[in-house]
Amino acid sequence: MKTYIGIDLGGTNVRVAKVSETGEILASIKSASYGNEGVEKVLSNLKSLVREIPNWKNCIAIGIGVPGPVNTKTGAMNLETNLPGFQGYPLAGELKKEFGMPVFIDNDANVAALAEAMVGAGKDFSSIYYVTISTGIGGAFVWHKQVISGSHGFGGEIANIIVDRNREKINYLNVGAIENEDSGTAIVRKGKALFPQEDIQHAGQVFQLAKQANPDALKLKAEIVRDLGQLFATISCVVDPEAFVLGGGVMKSADLFFSEVIESFKTQSHTFVGDTPFLMAECDEPGVIGAAMLPMSQGL
Amino acid sequence: MKTYIGIDLGGTNVRVAKVSETGEILASIKSASYGNEGVEKVLSNLKSLVREIPNWKNCIAIGIGVPGPVNTKTGAMNLETNLPGFQGYPLAGELKKEFGMPVFIDNDANVAALAEAMVGAGKDFSSIYYVTISTGIGGAFVWHKQVISGSHGFGGEIANIIVDRNREKINYLNVGAIENEDSGTAIVRKGKALFPQEDIQHAGQVFQLAKQANPDALKLKAEIVRDLGQLFATISCVVDPEAFVLGGGVMKSADLFFSEVIESFKTQSHTFVGDTPFLMAECDEPGVIGAAMLPMSQGL
Numbered sequence: 296m297k298t299y300i301g302i303d304l305g306g307t308n309v310r311v312a313k314v315s316e317t318g319e320i321l322a323s324i325k326s327a328s329y330g331n332e333g334v335e336k337v338l339s340n341l342k343s344l345v346r347e348i349p350n351w352k353n354c355i356a357i358g359i360g361v362p363g364p365v366n367t368k369t370g371a372m373n374l375e376t377n378l379p380g381f382q383g384y385p386l387a388g389e390l391k392k393e394f395g396m397p398v399f400i401d402n403d404a405n406v407a408a409l410a411e412a413m414v415g416a417g418k419d420f421s422s423i424y425y426v427t428i429s430t431g432i433g434g435a436f437v438w439h440k441q442v443i444s445g446s447h448g449f450g451g452e453i454a455n456i457i458v459d460r461n462r463e464k465i466n467y468l469n470v471g472a473i474e475n476e477d478s479g480t481a482i483v484r485k486g487k488a489l490f491p492q493e494d495i496q497h498a499g500q501v502f503q504l505a506k507q508a509n510p511d512a513l514k515l516k517a518e519i520v521r522d523l524g525q526l527f528a529t530i531s532c533v534v535d536p537e538a539f540v541l542g543g544g545v546m547k548s549a550d551l552f553f554s555e556v557i558e559s560f561k562t563q564s565h566t567f568v569g570d571t572p573f574l575m576a577e578c579d580e581p582g583v584i585g586a587a588m589l590p591m592s593q594g595l
Numbered sequence: 596m597k598t599y600i601g602i603d604l605g606g607t608n609v610r611v612a613k614v615s616e617t618g619e620i621l622a623s624i625k626s627a628s629y630g631n632e633g634v635e636k637v638l639s640n641l642k643s644l645v646r647e648i649p650n651w652k653n654c655i656a657i658g659i660g661v662p663g664p665v666n667t668k669t670g671a672m673n674l675e676t677n678l679p680g681f682q683g684y685p686l687a688g689e690l691k692k693e694f695g696m697p698v699f700i701d702n703d704a705n706v707a708a709l710a711e712a713m714v715g716a717g718k719d720f721s722s723i724y725y726v727t728i729s730t731g732i733g734g735a736f737v738w739h740k741q742v743i744s745g746s747h748g749f750g751g752e753i754a755n756i757i758v759d760r761n762r763e764k765i766n767y768l769n770v771g772a773i774e775n776e777d778s779g780t781a782i783v784r785k786g787k788a789l790f791p792q793e794d795i796q797h798a799g800q801v802f803q804l805a806k807q808a809n810p811d812a813l814k815l816k817a818e819i820v821r822d823l824g825q826l827f828a829t830i831s832c833v834v835d836p837e838a839f840v841l842g843g844g845v846m847k848s849a850d851l852f853f854s855e856v857i858e859s860f861k862t863q864s865h866t867f868v869g870d871t872p873f874l875m876a877e878c879d880e881p882g883v884i885g886a887a888m889l890p891m892s893q894g895l
Contacts, residue, residue, distance in 0.1 A: 364867070373867055422746065436834060443738060445835020446722065447867040455865065456832045457825055459760055469828075469863055525757055528769075532756045533833040534736060535745020563769055565755065567664070567673055567747040 300345060300394075301587025302359040303403065303580075304337075306330035306377025311344045312580070313354060314587030318414030320580060322348050334380040342393055356397040357390055358589030360406030360582055364448035370400050373448050399589035403582060404451060405442045408435035409592055410585030411540045416574040424536035425576070426453070426527070429543030432474040436534055441592050454478075456529060458522040477522045479545045485515055499548035506551060516552060524559025531560075531568045542576035549575065600645060600694075601887025602659040603703065603880075604637075606630035606677025611644045612880070613654060614887030618714030620880060622648050634680040642693055656697040657690055658889030660706030660882055664748035670700050673748050699889035703882060704751060705742045708735030709892055710885030711840045716874040724836040725876070726753070726827070729843030732774040736834055741892050754778075756829060758822040777822045779845045785815055797844070802851035816852060824859025831860075831868050842876035849875065 296315050303310040309328035313321045324344050329336045345351055363376035370387025372378070387398040401409075408425030417423035417437065426434040435451035436443045443450050454474035465475040475481055479498045486495035486504075489511045495501065504512035527539060546553070553573070561569040578584055596615050603610040609628035613621045624644050629636045645651055663676035670687025672678070687698040701709075708725030717723035717737065726734040735751035736743045743750045754774035762771040765781075775781055779798045786795035786804075789811045795801065804812035827839060846853070853873070861869040878884055 364865075422743075438738070438743060443722075443834055445831075446837040446871065447835055447865075449831065449865060449868050450833070450835035452835070452865070453832045455863075456829050457758075457863070461761060529756050529829060530833055531745075531749065532753045533750070533830055534743055535747055535750040535752070537746040563755075563757070565664075565747075565749060565752070568749050571746065 297591075298354045299587040299590055300348065300351060300354045300357040301583035301585070302341065302345075302357065303406070303582030303586055304328055304341065304359060304361050304378070305403070306362060309341060309344065310580075310583050311341070311348060312583040312587065313348050313351065314584055316591060318410070318578075318584050318588070320583065323580075323583065324348065328378075330378050334384055337378065337381075338389065341390075345394065351394075354396065356399065356590030356595045357394060358399045358401075358406070358586040359386065359390070360401060360403040360586040361386070362403055364452055365400050365402050365444065366448050367399075367401060367444045370398070397590060397595060399593060401442055401444055401589055402448065404433035405435040405444055406585035406589065407542060407576070407578070407581035408437050408451070408540070408585070409440075409442050409588050410578045410581035411542070411576050412437035412440055413588045413592070414584065415578040415581065416540045416576055417538055420537040422534070422537045423540050424530050424534065424538075425451070425540045425542065426530075427543035428478060428523075428541070428545040430478060430480050432478045432543075434530075436536065438534075442589075453526065453530070456526060458525050473522060473526050477519050477526075479543070482515075482519065482545065489515060498545045499551065502548050502551035516555075520552060520555045520559050523556045524563055527556070527560040527573075528563035531564055531571060535568060536571065538572045538574055540574050540576055542581070546575065597891075598654045599887040599890055600648065600651060600654045600657040601883035601885070602641065602645075602657065603706070603882030603886055604628060604641065604659060604661050604678070605703070606662060609641060609644065610880075610883050611641070611648060612883040612887065613648045613651065614884055616891060618710070618878075618884050618888070620883065623883065624648065628678075630678050634684055637678065637681075638689065641690075645694065651694075654696065656699065656890030656895045657694060658699045658701075658706070658886040659686065659690065660701060660703040660886040661686070662703055664752055665700050665702050665744065666748050667699075667701060667744050670698065697890060697895060699893060701742060701744055701886075701889055702748065704733035705735040705744055706885035706889065707842060707876070707878070707881035708737050708751070708840070708885070709740075709742050709888050710878045710881035711842070711876050712737035712740055713888045713891070714884065715877040715881065716840045717838055720837040722834070722837045723840050724830050724834065724838075725751070725840045725842065726830075727843035728778060728823075728841070728845040730778060730780050732778045732843075734830075736836065742889075753826065753830070756826060758825050773822060773826050777819050777826075779843070782815075782819065782845065789815060799845075799848035799851065802848050806851060816855075820852060820855045820859050823856045824863055827856070827860040827873075828863035831864055831871060835868060836871065838872045838874055840874050840876055842881070846875065
């Protein structure tokens with residue numbers, strides 16, 4: 296059975312695993328990533344972790360997931376996001392030189408999507424659009440088990456899609472961008488403004504207040520539902536995936552709001568498209584498993 | 596050299612051509628399609644046209660483009676649009692039985708996009724998103740020379756993407772759907788309302804009035820530019836194509852408005868993505884050429 300090294304490199308932690316071609320984790324190590332200590336420290340730590348994996352030399356390739364968009368052609372990160380110094384650094388090439396095997400790189404949302412498409416909720420579908428609603432909102436399109444990362448690594452970077460022009464300017468993203476309106480961060484921001492007496496810490500609290508028929512919470516929830524329904528309808532117009540797969544912390548409160556999002560999606564979509572299934576992500580460790588699956592998705 | 600039969604079947608006309616693997620039209624016949632006279636008449640006419648192509652038996656496969664979304668799995672049209680009776684009719688299967696060769700079917704916008712990707716403006720790119728701004732607004736995503744038609748044949752059916760919720764209800768499409776706001780039909784509708792004294796017949800006249808600094812025309816043009824810029828920015832967020840290829844009648848007036856659409860796209864996109872090229876469609880006969888390319892794109 297073929298085995299692969301999967302690396303999930305974040306700003307705070309890094310996880311390295313040996314993964315089988317069926318997505319089973321055979322060995323795994325977690326460590327601090329030393330993201331703030333610069334490229335050299337991050338790399339030397341990463342290299343020694345790989346060498347700790349039993350029989351790592353028997354693996355046929357390495358896959359690595361990193362935060363933010365990646366130039367899959369040069370094997371470098373486009374934006375350093377949580378890993379200062381890594382913008383433009385040839386990370387894939389450096390690991391290839393070190394370990395003498397092919398190295399593939401993509402961003403963490405794309406990698407998680409690939410895990411879902413290969414061995415998770417999307418494994419029986421020929422195409423999925425993965426959407427994660429968490430601190431931010433990200434996604435990835437996986438078609439015939441290949442991530443469509445896009446020309447600049449921005450395929451699936453849906454955070455900046457405008458759902459309503461008539462909102463406030465929040466940050467560098469477009470006015471009315473979905474991430475500023477309907478991510479976990481955005482829902483907490485709006486919840487805190489509406490309910491200063493409550494200690495709003497996560498999106499689920501807003502949906503709970505709506506469940507208790509609080510009129511302001513119901514109104515906010517209706518806006519979120521419509522925004523997200525529109526986002527999914529827009530994605531379907533662009534690529535019409537066979538299924539949506541949903542991940543991210545906000546989806547932990549799915550039972551409090553998500554059936555209404557699906558209804559909203561239907562009312563904003565052509566009849567035929569309205570039957571597209573929405574599935575919950577299933578992988579426990581999509582970061583390392585998806586990273587390990589990158590080489591396989593490229594034919595290795 | 597391999598040759599293919601390409602069929603461009605519309606509600607009014609049908610064109611059948613023998614096309615080489617490099618996209619050259621070797622023989623071609625045009626006829627009325629008898630779209631209003633029912634399935635039997637349309638098919639008997641189509642079959643005799645194919646038999647008129649010299650040495651049609653030497654062609655290795657048939658590709659057919661039809662109006663509206665197609666179920667590429669069943670080889671049938673999802674909506675009959677301009678061809679009454681054809682909804683759900685197994686058109687590809689019927690032609691396969693008749694001519695004893697593989698038959699592939701897709702909608703006309705997808706087929707035109709494929710022609711551009713294979714032998715037209717997009718031939719040097721690994722992925723293109725084709726957008727046609729004409730009576731309606733359509734599109735198609737072609738990735739590694741394969742059309743991503745989508746699960747229900749609605750991939751690229753971008754007409755229904757909402758660009759601004761705060762518009763009028765026009766028809767069955769979403770309020771603020773791009774087709775109702777910025778297609779040729781929509782621009783003429785708005786132009787007629789604003790300039791009843793002018794005989795507005797096509798979008799170019801509105802852009803001409805803007806060029807003459809008519810304040811109402813400038814305002815309308817600014818809205819169109821922003822809407823279209825947002826549409827392209829949205830598509831880039833979803834799949835980040837290597838290039839956009841533009842077709843359709845409204846693009847005949849490109850010099851009067853389109854550079855501003857590209858600027859608007861840039862202001863609504865991440866910096867990296869802003870350099871995505873916008874190319875004008877190049878194929879003279881994308882309908883038959885693209886149809887003929889369908890089998891090739893599937894490996895034949």
